[in-house]
Amino acid sequence: MSDQPRVTIREFTGRQPETEQALAGLSVESAAGLRQFSLERMLGYGVDYADAVELRGRVLAGDRWAEAATRLAEQCLQYAQAAAIEVVRAPFLLRASALLRMSQMMFLQDTAERREIYARAAVLYAEAAVILGDRERVNVDGPQGTLVGWWFHATPQPVGTVVVIGGVEGWAMDFASMGLALAQRNLNVLVLDGPGQGETRFTHGQYLTAEWRASYGAVLDYVQKRAPGVPIGLVGNSMGGSLMMAIAVADERIRACCDNGGLVAPSMVTSSVGTFHTKMVLFCGTSDPDAAARIWTDVNPIADGPNTGYPLLIVHGSKDPLISDDLATAMLTHAPTADKEMTVFSDGDHCIYNHLQDRDALIGDWMRARLATAGE
Structure with a gap:
């Protein structure tokens, strides 16, 4: 039996400088998303602070807005599925729902993909609502x-x-x-x-x-x-x-x-x-x-x-x-x-x-x- 303690590292992109130079190197959609949806506005829409910081960091690092938000939502769902008791699932479900809603914000047309994203966000929100009561x-x-x-x-x-x-x-x-x-x-x-x-x-x-x-x-x-x-x-x-x-x-x-x-x-x-x-x-x-x-x-x-x-x-x-x-x-x-x-x-x-x-x-x-x- 090993006497070495186990160390787990969770990797994050983390906060990145949001300079005009950094924004200029992004796609039009990504730069517009960061400008239109400030950190405070994202929190106001129910996005968790850590998720909002990570989403912005990943977009500044070159990820597409919708893909970055969706991947973070999937991570929250993994935490929800691993929850030992039901009440612990609700916050992760709400976080995932908010991230999916954020992922469709830059769509300028009502496509089938956008409808599917929003419907999934609503299902997760409804699951959390049942738990919270x-x-x-x-x-x-x-x-x-x-x-x-x-x-x-x-x-x-x-x-x-x-x-x-x-x-x-x-x-x-x-x-x-x-x-x-x-x-x-x-x-x-x-x-x-x-x-x-x-x-x-x-x-x-x-x-x-x-x-x-x-x-x-x-x-x-x-x-x-x-x-x-x-x-x-x-x-x-x-x-x-x-x-x-x-x-x-x-x-x-x-x-x-x-x-x-x-x-x-x-x-x-x-x-x-x-x-x-x-x-x-x-x-x-x-x-x-x-x-x-x-x-x-x-x-x-x-x-x-x-x-x-x-x-x-x-x-x-x-x-x-x-x-x-x-x-x-x-x-x-x-x-x-x-x-x-x-x-x-x-x-x-x-x-x-x-x-x-x-x-x-x-x-x-x-x-x-x-x-x-x-x-x-």
Whole structure:
């Protein structure tokens, strides 16, 4: 018998310098992925810190974005399979799901491969949800088909129900931290894939069309029936903030709304912006920029409506590359309610991913206070 201790080494690429020179040597896709999805944003979408660092290191070393993320996901699944007890599997399943979702971020078309990747990520997320028991997958029947979301149960008794959506890129599973934070504050939470988002898009073929208001109306019908008599709030992240404000002003069931990173006029985004505009067009299920522009023009967060006067919180980051301080101020100024306020994070990035817990706490505390008062 050997008296030498066993030594196991786990090899990692590790953190690499992200200089302009290093980025210049990469493919267009890899360089764009590193620029668009900062370390903070990746963590905000549920990617584990170590996985995010390793993914970035491997891409800087020359691996393709999607392949690097997929290989890391497979490694997490190996750890999950080796887990001695069931509860230990959940974190690894969530890590693998987040990495698979990250792997498809740079796709600019809805290919069969992209749909398969996203479906697999959803299966892993659902397995983790069953183990954790803190959220459940729900299907909402809408006028154009099924919408998919995750329902986080209030603990212990709900003072309100909140519908949360992401934007053009980050979707329901990516906003689990917000779902958990709001549920801890006695709020039911439906973190939703709306038309053009996530499983609603890839599995059920729903995009943002001229009928988008009817689809969100069906969602509000669903939450009202599931938790009758409980006031309803909305939270929209990125372009989802613009959508939620447009819904809030038009529906008197909405008792509070938070915009985290929305644009005062989404139709302002033109082809000069680059791939983000391409993704906005694809969000509408078309390759025709003019057709998409007509749909986005109808998303008007500062329009008047029957629910003018709803309570509004705008959350803004002064280092947001998409929404300038002037654009955030314009949203605050022109929003059709006198009951409005804005919180600015002086170093905040888009959707405040670099202050994730503080962001979720701010929105959760504000929403709880507003809906609890509305319920009285």
